[in-house]
Amino acid sequence: MKKITMTSLALAATLVFSPMAKAETLDMSGGVKDNYQYEEVVFISGEPVLFKGEGKAISIKETNKSGKAKRDVSLTLTGPSNKDKLTRKISYESDVVSYDKIGQKTAEEKITKYTETAEIKGVKYSLLDYESSDARFVDVRPASDYYSGKGITRKVFNRTVGRNAPPERINVNVETRRAGYENFWGATEALISDYNYEREVGGTVEEEWTVTNKVNVTKSSILELQENMASGVSYDDYYVIERYKEMGSIYEYELADGTTDEVALDKTYTPTNSALPVAKFNDIQNLDDEAYTATKKMYGLQVINDYPSNILGIRSFRPSAYITRVDFTAALAKLIDLRVDMPDEKAKGKSTSKNAPSYFKDLPASNENYDAILLAVQKGLTTGNGKCDFTQPPIVEKAPAKNKPGVVNPCSFSPNNALTREHAASFMIRALGLQNKQANMQAVELYADDQTIGASHRNNVYLAKELGLMNGTEDNFIPRKNLTRAQAMRMLDRLLLHLEDDLKSRYVDEIIFAQ
Incomplete structure (x- = not known):
């Protein structure tokens, strides 16, 4: 059996003319979203299947209090057939330690709650077990924070089969590395994850497959000079800050039978504009x-x-x-x-x-x-x-006063x-x-x-x-x-x-x- 590895690569970049929100990938799945819709390609069945969701089916909530950062992601997605479904709920929690004297922070992120089920072509996949740990280092500088991280995740899914067939499981092992920065004007995150999928039948690994996923998430604010459409008035031009967000994802995969190909996704948020003096x-x-x-x-x-x-x-x-x-x-x-x-x-x-x-x-x-x-x-x-x-x-x-020396500010x-x-x-x-x-x-x-x-x-x-x-x-x-x-x-x-x-x-x- 040929051993195959999987690499998932994710990027997020943010430029905003307001206090910065973190440029962070949604999770390790490589999905993309805009204001309303979400898409990702799922490989748990051993082949690429596109799942989509929209509106309230996509929920992301974040809190940060007293050195604890929490993030809850909830997705309800539909595949090519209305019978193909995927439901995923993940809760992340990070313990942040600040070293103020040297301008650094460390954090340990763990998955505290995780449920996931999928049905593809009549076959059901249910999460049985998981382990996850992600360590991060942040160098806090005046204009930018620079950070890195490494994580390990293990997931085990039950694959529903016939009554008399031996039990089947899908084992997913993930190693991640991340690097990024964030500042008032921009933020970029690169997340590289190495996945290995195994289909285990009766305790024996029968198949392995890989995927290389590259995600680009870009939030940007750029200064654009706009010409005044009217001539001979009090000003010729003015600057506008245009804020936009784009997401793109490419899945390059090699299946168990040696088939190789790629799937590309992209989403764009509606831009907003602000004029400057x-x-x-x-x-x-x-x-x-x-x-x-x-x-x-x-x-x-x-x-x-x-x-x-x-x-x-x-x-x-x-x-x-x-x-x-x-x-x-x-x-x-x-x-x-x-x-x-x-x-x-x-x-x-x-x-x-x-x-x-x-x-x-x-x-x-x-x-x-x-x-x-x-x-x-x-x-x-x-x-x-x-x-x-x-x-x-x-x-x-x-x-200086009587019997009292003066005080000088140096x-x-x-x-x-x-x-x-x-x-x-x-x-x-x-x-x-x-x-x-x-x-x-x-x-x-x-x-x-x-x-x-x-x-x-x-x-x-x-x-x-x-x-x-x-x-x-x-x-x-x-x-x-x-x-x-x-x-x-x-x-x-x-x-x-x-x-x-x-x-x-x-x-x-x-x-x-x-x-």
Whole structure:
């Protein structure tokens, strides 16, 4: 008997302009769904059978409380014949352990309840027994979570046969590996599962077959420039965020008799659109195309400030002015939302009064960007002056009094100082959580002024170059040159493209299509 393995591969990608929902595969079956319908191909009978369900026949419920994540999946499906039925109910439960000091999490997911029955061509299959364990690791970074996991599942089904025939069982053994990321702009999950089906008759394995399943689940929000259909009015164009979701699944199989083929499924959700504010600046027309487009995008997303002008309804951007540390840090924090799952931390950071004490001696809590800067420093995008202690309440400065020494707050941020190019590179690399990753120096050419780059920024500068976030001027990087506001917009736009496309490509191309 030839031994056959089964590989199931699943991908989920999500980009949303709102707090992120997890990009996670429905289960290990490889099914696809849209707003209303669900489809999957079932191989328990030893051949591919398409099952479908819609409306209330498909139910997915998720909760997450006190370190326990629960997910209930219920499916009632119909096959090619109205007599072909499949009913599946699975309850998953995960125990999540947080290691806040090192920014990591681990989770163990188990199937706590599982029932499944199927009837195909008059033959009934009923789940008799199952075992399942799935371990996951999450590296929590400021802009993205990166995670991996491995799982093992064993399922045993009874196959109904005639009264005098020996008993039959279908044994299904599954090993899964997963890798993914999630952030405010996108999320991708690749799930690879190796299945082995066995048909056991009277205690003897008579047949084995395999399936390779590749699932693509993509939730996306993309910025699209829309031209105004009317000419000669107050604006020429505007940006729209289009949110869409697509699912595709390919089943490549080898049956017990050696037959090989594939079946493809796909589903698309109805897209939704949201319009963004229009940048009506009187001083960006002479920018190069990349800076001009980036400035309009960043303003539409409301991550960067503007300035009043002398013309009613028109604002100025001051593209040639140097961007300050406070403006760049706040823009970066807003662009990445400084964590997908930080509502509690945001609440802690927010000031409740204009007179509330500030952690920074040079940035009052009443500043409109205070909360963003506080989170940025707490999350390690920038260190400030390195003398801030966020484990204690803010220090309230006091002048010396009789027989009492004064109190000095050592924590500062230098908010109005101009930001240098090397600092900007470090801010972005830290936001991605890659500051401990070594740049591939064989893939990037050294800058002619390499020796002038600060030691603490050098690796980040070359990582930024490797990722396409920053480039030098001709052969030089000019690390200590101040960054203009227009240049900063280009960098933030490239970071957005990295979060939107590059990360997804790495998980799709390097995991899915490389397998």
